[in-house]
Amino acid sequence: MNLHTTVTLVIVWLGVFTLHTAEGSVASQSMRRLSCINLSAEKVDIRRIISYEKQKVPVEAVMFVTTDGIKICVHPDQKWVQTAMKRIDRRRTSKRK
Incomplete structure (x- = not known):
């Protein structure tokens, strides 16, 4: 050459x-700074949850944030999880009005 x-x-x-x-x-x-790897089997008091975030990777999960700032990862198919997300969504829309 x-x-x-x-x-x-x-x-x-x-x-x-x-x-x-x-x-x-x-x-x-x-990856996001905080992502769910392990999922909790415990039910969280819905009244103490202030927000949530869905994730698909590395595992499908919902990360709830409590009033104390604690982040808890749970499986999204549980009935109480669906109820908690709907309640948070209702709170968010009522604050916007």
């Missing part, structure tokens, strides 16, 4: 490397 071809290949390689690093690969994407 001559010098011109080598320099061109190095520049192209650096460009691809820089672009890939700037965008990041799927494996290097950071």
Whole structure:
């Protein structure tokens, strides 16, 4: 290879490397600061829950936040979880009016 071809290949390689690093690969994407890994089996007093967040990855879960700031992860298919989310949603819509 001559010098011109080598320099061109190095520049192209650096460009691809820089672009890939700037965008990041799927494996290097950071997860949320707090995400559910383990799910609690305990029922939480609905009156003490102030918000929730749904997640699909790494496990399907609902993260409830209590009035004390405690975050509790539970399975979203439980009846009490569905009831708690509906209650929080109603509270949110009533505050907006």
